Amino acid sequence: MNILKSRCKIRKFSFLIQTRNLALKRFPNYSILTDKDYRKNRCLDDVNSLDSYNEDWLKSCKGNSKLVLLPKTTLELSEILKYCYAKNLAICPQGGNTGLVGGSVPVFDEIIISTRLMNQIIKLDEESSILSCQSGCILQNLDDYVSQRSLIMPLDLGAKGSCHIGGNVSTNAGGLRLLRYGSLKGNVLGLEVVLSNGEILNSMNVPLRKDNTGFDTKQIFIGSEGQLGFISGVSILCPPRPRAANLILVACNGKSFQNVIQIFKTAKLELNEILSAFEFMDRESMRAVKENSNLENPFSIEVSEKCDFYCLVETHSSDEESALRKIENFYSKLSEKDLGLDCIVAENKTQFSYIWSLRERIAESLTKDGHNYKYDISLPLNKMYDLVIDIRKRFSENDAKNYFRRCIGYGHLGDSNLHLNVTSEKYDEKIFKLLEPFLYEWTMKNNGSISAEHGLGLKKKNYIYYSKTKENVEYMRKLKKLFDPKLLLNPYKTLPDF
Amino acid sequence: MNILKSRCKIRKFSFLIQTRNLALKRFPNYSILTDKDYRKNRCLDDVNSLDSYNEDWLKSCKGNSKLVLLPKTTLELSEILKYCYAKNLAICPQGGNTGLVGGSVPVFDEIIISTRLMNQIIKLDEESSILSCQSGCILQNLDDYVSQRSLIMPLDLGAKGSCHIGGNVSTNAGGLRLLRYGSLKGNVLGLEVVLSNGEILNSMNVPLRKDNTGFDTKQIFIGSEGQLGFISGVSILCPPRPRAANLILVACNGKSFQNVIQIFKTAKLELNEILSAFEFMDRESMRAVKENSNLENPFSIEVSEKCDFYCLVETHSSDEESALRKIENFYSKLSEKDLGLDCIVAENKTQFSYIWSLRERIAESLTKDGHNYKYDISLPLNKMYDLVIDIRKRFSENDAKNYFRRCIGYGHLGDSNLHLNVTSEKYDEKIFKLLEPFLYEWTMKNNGSISAEHGLGLKKKNYIYYSKTKENVEYMRKLKKLFDPKLLLNPYKTLPDF
Known part of the structure; x- marks a missing residue:
């Protein structure tokens, strides 16, 4: 196998600007993978089959990993992580690869560990309505399964046919029915997490709605984008399916x-x-x-x-x-x-x-316009659409009419969550500069969040200070160091560069 | 003021046994409070007014604090904590002091910081139905307040007339309607927390249902019993009040x-x-x-x-x-x-x-029987009452009929949460030994939790391994060290002795 020390390719996205400015560099202390590092057992290493793992759904970010590993069990996953920890090999955890902020694909040559084969349902406790499963189960499959017991999955989103429940939990996916069934922070009742050193933290042994024995450590993994641990199993409460x-x-x-x-x-x-x-x-x-x-x-x-x-x-x-x-x-x-x-x-x-x-x-329709500038903003309800109006005004004041195709607003109004999308035939720096940082500043001024549900990933990590205080980010860094001291899990993402 | 290096008095409780065996000792590295340490401004230091702060509601635990501080603002609280951090003075955070596991009273001479005067409502955002308030607001008062806007607090419990919302969040209180409105992990949308060194971690600035910008650090404070930080403010989602x-x-x-x-x-x-x-x-x-x-x-x-x-x-x-x-x-x-x-x-x-x-x-009725042996267990539904039956059988097989007055089971069946209570005229070691560790072993064998909602506090901390793995407890210790490196907050509790 020809191992190349490769640069990240990021196409067509506004993010292009950012990488250029920040000169994103591969962390030099990570080891380079060699042939000796693995046997051909549930590995993908030929260039063609790697493509769909290296690139995100929007085709906006592309890494250059030379190896995808497909463990089936938590113990296998733990063995892999132990090995990588010892050898200082960086890792990109991947579920269904449906994320929108470049969080699920490698940036350089990180080894991709996919949950694709960790797709077994462990148990559905019919009395408590708690489903336990491996993290690679596809959301739609889980919903089909629990529907046979007159239950429904507490979350639903456009990507349900391909997203994995582990990815949903890692990114604290919101979706279409959060308004009714609440967030994953309330509905996830247990997790099994493999830490970067291979240690397993398990809170799935007790399929219970209530457990107040000590700190609820599992919560910190919900929405932490694979930075703190690799989620291998999930226990989740399923409400009754509506008649x-x-x-x-x-x-x-x-x-x-x-x-x-x-x-x-x-x-x-x-x-x-x-x-x-x-x-x-x-x-x-x-x-x-x-x-x-x-x-x-x-x-x-x-x-x-x-x-x-x-x-x-x-x-x-x-x-x-x-x-x-x-x-x-x-x-x-x-x-x-x-x-x-x-x-x-x-x-x-x-x-x-x-x-x-x-x-x-x-979302799918917009991709046909060409380049998409995607924003996922929480705002107080009565301010929610003003942002779209102000962006349009800004475009018209700056004669950008000929540059962009659409500027639209839609989203989960019940959760105060606006999806603001601008499209143009191809990436255009003029449009980008009209949008950013204006849009983030506007959001901050109006007490909004610059990422309601999509997360930060690679693309939005450096905008974190628009929504989080310095102290909060500092403790994020401390938590990262506590759970992943060698910074091997999903590097270059979520935490800001400075 | 006469400062005494005093021992904890624990009365009438099964826990008596435990302290005797473990020879609970005051941490010698903590400083002793002196007159120089404070001015008489919102301080209580005369013996009579200290009593109700030093002793818990069940009259089962009594500490010997010489000082209660009553800050009104987060900044005051932060100043106090900074001072204590510099001087190495241990602290017992206290809300309404309605806990049942000895978590809210000092064990030795810790300074009590009460949230009693931090009782201001900050804002009720009517569009998002999010209430923001200081942590010392009494739950009943909050419910009365939001009821004027046709909303309801998402939690309700027997102690609502005196418990504080900050205490509810610190202990992840469950209560009577968790079945319907879900847990605090889903309903608490923002927290303001003062760390032991006086730093303030604030996630209340954004009153939003959705915010996926980085790790959700606030979650780790929910249910951590004042070990990691002092909750000073809470933002909470209030559902529509039923007609x-x-x-x-x-x-x-x-x-x-x-x-x-x-x-x-x-x-x-x-x-x-x-x-x-x-x-x-x-x-x-x-x-x-x-x-x-x-x-x-x-x-x-x-x-x-x-x-x-x-x-x-x-x-x-x-x-x-x-x-x-x-x-x-x-x-x-x-x-x-x-x-x-x-x-x-x-x-x-x-x-x-x-x-x-x-x-x-x-619960109140039982206190009139004399001594209460209280257990708060989560169990799979179909096993839930078997524990009561087995305990009664054990009593009858061991001729304990004359020793105990009642052995009863009640609770939140909808959440699989059993309150098992045994009473006797006064504390009796024979009864205690019939109950423990039998009851905890039984719970563990049947995949239950030894504390469904009451928490661990002082009384149950050493039973944690019946419900949590060694790895989980180890990471609890690491989190404790990260957020409270001098171990000043609520010492002797929650984390096991070994």
């Missing part, structure tokens, strides 16, 4: 985002405990899925021409009859307050999926 | 606990998203509140003579009509399956409170 799921698409009245907020407040009041998702998308988002994915706007031309915002409101309920009554109340409150132009209630599974696809396929 | 709350007391049919489990399963199916609490109490618990607190069993004599178990089933709903229909379905399912002897639905607020008091006042 009735309903979906309403509202074409909002009026130009003001305040109306959208009023619709949300009405939904909270009228749908209350059965509200399971509240998403919004703007006119430009609806146009993107039409133009790039051939998904027709289901409203009449008259309505769609007038409509600036759409809300997608989902309910999960144990009882269809009372759900429908609540939905009716919700609808009549919207009419009373003149908040909706029109409303579609999905009448069958096909309509249900179609309406969801309008929202779920936005 | 209709209903309460059903079921007198269960049959001798077997399996029937109780069947009732729970029926409740989960029929009441589903509106189920807010599922508690159980056995015949002896009902007898205790009658004998010691004059609370009459609301069922007929005929029913109560036959009944071994009672279930208290609460619903929280936005819509009374459909709630009542669901309750009716629940009731008819119980009849169909012959699971209930009788059923009472609270018809007004007085009945609602009365029925809850039957459950909530068990």
